[in-house]
């Protein structure tokens with residue numbers, strides 16, 4: 118190309134002798150000459166310009182895509198880190214002598230106490246007396262126990278409402294879970310086989326504590 122441009126310049130200066138002192142002609146002038154050679158040059162000029170534009174466009178888009186994918190990757194990294202930290206609680210275990218049941222850890226006592234002392238014991242273990250959602254859960258949990266044993270759960274007959282109330286403050290929905298026995302003052306609920314039974318609160322029974330798996334620190338609590 119350079120050689121051809123130089124050749125064209127020389128030809129140009131030869132034809133117009135007076136303009137020898139003027140600066141060398143620009144390639145545009147060359148491109149305007151209507152000979153086949155000039156036409157070829159013009160084609161080459163256009164080709165080179167198009168090629169340059171294509172290269173610039175390509176490199177700009179490559180850089181853009183690179184940046185985009187790297188920001189997307191770092192987003193995924195952040196997401197993965199977040200998942201890692203939020204999923205860590207699933208690694209937690211129930212303390213020693215507690216049994217994993219669905220989302221809960223359950224403790225089955227071996228000794229016998231009145232309902233209020235059972236309630237107090239569970240509190241000292243950072244737990245509560247057992248709460249049961251429905252008949253299905255009742256059957257599952259009673260299946261974990263010896264059917265001949267009796268366990269206090271976290272449900273008592275409260276005044277002045279004269280209703281059965283879970284220790285978390287909700288009233289019992291008797292459509293979901295039915296109590297066998299008296300609805301009267303000083304009555305507390307125990308689990309026996311697959312039934313929930315009303316009994317005098319000062320009677321002494323075993324009991325079941327529960328705690329949510331997610332709040333557990335895996336340090337192992339001493340048996341009572």
Ligand SMILES: *[C@@H]1O[C@H](CO)[C@@H](O)[C@H](O)[C@H]1NC(C)=O
Pocket residue numbers: 193196197200
């Ligand atoms: C992170 O967890 C959410 C739901 O918990 C899931 O949709 C997403 O795909 C997870 N991301 C990664 C990178 O594992």
Ligand SMILES: *[C@@H]1O[C@H](CO)[C@@H](O)[C@H](O)[C@H]1NC(C)=O
Pocket residue numbers: 231233234237319
């Ligand atoms: C449970 O009730 C009995 C009397 O009914 C009482 O002597 C005892 O202190 C109570 N226990 C707790 C932990 O409140």
Ligand SMILES: *[C@@H]1O[C@H](CO)[C@@H](O)[C@H](O)[C@H]1NC(C)=O
Pocket residue numbers: 248249250283285286287
């Ligand atoms: C209390 O426990 C009962 C029985 O598991 C449950 O149905 C109720 O939704 C709970 N109430 C609250 C406020 O957590």
Ligand SMILES: *[C@@H]1O[C@H](CO)[C@@H](O)[C@H](O)[C@H]1NC(C)=O
Pocket residue numbers: 256257260
């Ligand atoms: C009770 O537990 C036994 C095994 O100990 C199991 O075969 C049975 O299916 C369980 N029943 C229910 C209702 O969970």
Ligand SMILES: *[C@@H]1O[C@H](CO)[C@@H](O)[C@H](O)[C@H]1NC(C)=O
Pocket residue numbers: 273274275276283284302303304318
């Ligand atoms: C029922 O249990 C609650 C604790 O959840 C207690 O404050 C209340 O005195 C008990 N009711 C009766 C009648 O013992």
